[in-house]
Amino acid sequence: MFNSLFKIVFFIGFILVFIVRKINTANSKKQTYKVKTKSTADTILLSLNGIGMVIPLVYVFSPVLDFANYSLPQWLGWIGAVLFALAIFLLWKSHHDLGHNWTPVVGIVQEHKLVINGVYKYIRHPMYAAHIVWALAQILLLHNWIAGYSFLIAIVPFYLFRVKKEEKILMGQFGISYKKYMETTGRLFPKF
Numbered sequence: 253m254f255n256s257l258f259k260i261v262f263f264i265g266f267i268l269v270f271i272v273r274k275i276n277t278a279n280s281k282k283q284t285y286k287v288k289t290k291s292t293a294d295t296i297l298l299s300l301n302g303i304g305m306v307i308p309l310v311y312v313f314s315p316v317l318d319f320a321n322y323s324l325p326q327w328l329g330w331i332g333a334v335l336f337a338l339a340i341f342l343l344w345k346s347h348h349d350l351g352h353n354w355t356p357v358v359g360i361v362q363e364h365k366l367v368i369n370g371v372y373k374y375i376r377h378p379m380y381a382a383h384i385v386w387a388l389a390q391i392l393l394l395h396n397w398i399a400g401y402s403f404l405i406a407i408v409p410f411y412l413f414r415v416k417k418e419e420k421i422l423m424g425q426f427g428i429s430y431k432k433y434m435e436t437t438g439r440l441f442p443k444f
């Protein structure tokens with residue numbers, strides 16, 4: 253009974269993420285890149301992320317993955333719901349604050365501005381943080397070894413691969429301003 257309730261909660265969250273993404277990325281296709289970094293590793297890791305996001309939908313809508321089910325206490329499912337809501341809010345907020353500087357591929361666009369306000373005042377990678385929180389919420393909502401963990405397994409290597417590349421490119425573009433920004437912020441957690 254609660255298993256299917258948390259599946260519904262997950263699906264609603266998934267739809268909300270999709271809407272936030274669609275609204276905020278509609279203009280990104282018009283962007284002209286000054287610098288663009290795209291490699292085979294990037295494509296592979298992005299595709300794995302896509303798979304990690306879609307596997308739960310297979311679990312929600314069909315019984316094929318049910319052989320890998322296990323049970324978790326109900327309260328953990330509710331923590332998952334709260335975490336998912338937090339992830340959606342953080343995703344929306346970081347898109348809102350990053351504005352036209354958002355790109356699907358790591359790069360620098362024309363008229364790229366260094367964003368150091370809003371949520372970026374505290375952490376440098378709120379959008380990646382939102383994805384990691386979403387992946388943790390997925391584990392708590394979907395009590396299945398495959399569907400629960402599929403996104404976390406994909407997002408961690410993606411994050412580790414991207415974060416260094418991204419900071420290098422931003423350092424190249426903004427130099428001392430980015431260095432100073434790094435001194436006052438953490439990657440995923442605020443610096444105290």
Ligand code: SAH
Pocket residue numbers: 346350353354355356357358359360365366367368372376377378379380381418422
């Ligand atoms: N890593 C960030 C942004 C992800 S979108 C986050 O997790 O919130 C990826 C693009 O954002 C990259 O092409 C990068 O150039 C740009 N970017 C990342 N941090 C930025 C910042 N503080 N100001 C402006 N652009 C930024």
